[in-house]
Every structure is written in structure tokens, then in C-alpha cells.
Amino acid sequence: MSAAKQKAQQIIDNNAVVVFSKSYCPYCHASKTLLNELKAKYYLLELDEVDDGAAIQDALEEITGxxxxxxxxxxxxxxxxxxxxxxxxxxxxxxxxxxxAL
Structure with a gap:
């Protein structure tokens, strides 16, 4: 298993709610806004703000399709x-x- 896939899986396993996002993405913004309105606690990873974001995005495609x-x-x-x-x-x-998460 790649390091990025391991990292992604650990984040998923260790948090009740996870949003893998990009800071400039309008769909991501809409999701975060909805979760914030509900006062949900969630783990947010902005893939465009971390060094291994592209590798994690590749790993997420493997995990989820x-x-x-x-x-x-x-x-x-x-x-x-x-x-x-x-x-x-x-x-x-x-x-x-x-x-x-509430």
C-alpha cells in the first residue's frame, strides 16, 4: 500500500466525518458550508494545500472509485x-x- 493510500485510510479510520477538499473548489465550499450550518465536527484536508495532495487524491480514487x-x-x-x-x-x-459528529 502506498504511503498516500495509508495516510488517506488512516484519516478515514480515525475521524467520524472527513472532507477531502480543494480550497478553490465551489462544490467543496458548498459541502463545507452545509456541514458548518449543521455544526458538524469534521476533519478537513485541503488537497491543494498539502505536499502529498495529488498522491492522496490518486489514493482516494483507488479506495472509492x-x-x-x-x-x-x-x-x-x-x-x-x-x-x-x-x-x-x-x-x-x-x-x-x-x-x-454533532
Whole structure:
């Protein structure tokens, strides 16, 4: 397993909610805004602000089959991207509570 894949998997395993993001991405911004409105506790990694961001993005594609950001995990499960998160808006309080992130 590559170092980047190990790092990505550790972040997913050690945090109830994770958003792999890019600081300039409007879809990422929409996801972070929604989670912030719900007062969710989440781990944020801006892939464009870390040295190994490209390698982590490659690793996330291996893990999830999704290359785009945001790449979101709740309760260690892959949720998908912003449209997937927004589509679950009605269930988010329940999902986040179950994950211990509210």
C-alpha cells in the first residue's frame, strides 16, 4: 500500500466525518458550508494545500472509485461528493449524530 493510500485510510479510520477538499473548489465550499450550518465536527484536508495532495487524491480514487472533490466520508463510509451530500440533507442530522459528529 502506498504511503498516500495509508495516510488517506488512516484519516478515514480515525475521524467520524472527513472532507477531502480543494480550497478553490465551489462544490467543496458548498459541502463545507452545509456541514458548518449543521455544526458538524469534521476533519478537513485541503488537497491543494498539502505536499502529498495529488498522491492522496490518486489514493482516494483507488479506495472509492471517485477522483473528484469533495470526497466525503461519514462514519467511515464513503458518501460521495457534494451532490450526494446535498441529496442526503434530510438524513444528515441522523447520520452525523450516529457518527458522533454533532
Amino acid at each position: 471517485q477522483r473528484s472533490v469533495p470526497n466525503i466520508f461519514i462514519d467511515h463510509k464513503h458518501i460521495g461528493g457534494n451532490s450526494d451530500l446535498q441529496a442526503r440533507r434530510g438524513q444528515l442530522n441522523k447520520l452525523l449524530s450516529a457518527a458522533g
